[in-house]
Amino acid sequence: MIKKVLVVAAAVMSMSSMVQADGKGAYAAGGCGGCHGATGKSVVPIYPNLAGQHAAYIVKQLKDFQSGARKDPTMSAMAPLAKGKEQEIADWLAKQ
Numbered sequence: 001m002i003k004k005v006l007v008v009a010a011a012v013m014s015m016s017s018m019v020q021a022d023g024k025g026a027y028a029a030g031g032c033g034g035c036h037g038a039t040g041k042s043v044v045p046i047y048p049n050l051a052g053q054h055a056a057y058i059v060k061q062l063k064d065f066q067s068g069a070r071k072d073p074t075m076s077a078m079a080p081l082a083k084g085k086e087q088e089i090a091d092w093l094a095k096q
């Protein structure tokens, strides 16, 4: 019985760390940290802080950059790298 509970707990823990690693991994793979900082805390004044922003807002901005509804010479070129991973990246950034 106790063994079973431990196995379930371990599975849930590894699942939640996988979800985390996914957003973090996609953010790193997109090269986002080069401008916005490794955990979304930018050290360059012209690049916005992403850490702690609402996930829904981050997702909307990424989709707006992708669709052209929001335009920026730098970020419009970067947004496609987050395609399909917007929610994971945003969820992770919101928790930083």
Ligand code: HEC
Residues within 6 Å of the ligand: 027, 030, 031, 032, 033, 034, 035, 036, 046, 047, 048, 049, 050, 058, 061, 062, 071, 072, 074, 075, 078, 079, 081, 082, 089
């Ligand atoms: C070469 C630098 C650079 C890289 C790399 C970059 N960005 Fe950006 N990002 C910017 C700039 C500059 C802005 C501000 C654009 C503007 O003024 O509208 C921005 C804005 C944003 C915003 C909107 C923030 C807000 O407060 O409205 C989000 C979200 C974002 N970036 C996410 C990402 C993600 C995710 C990646 C990786 C796929 C990424 N960025 C890669 C430069 C960069």
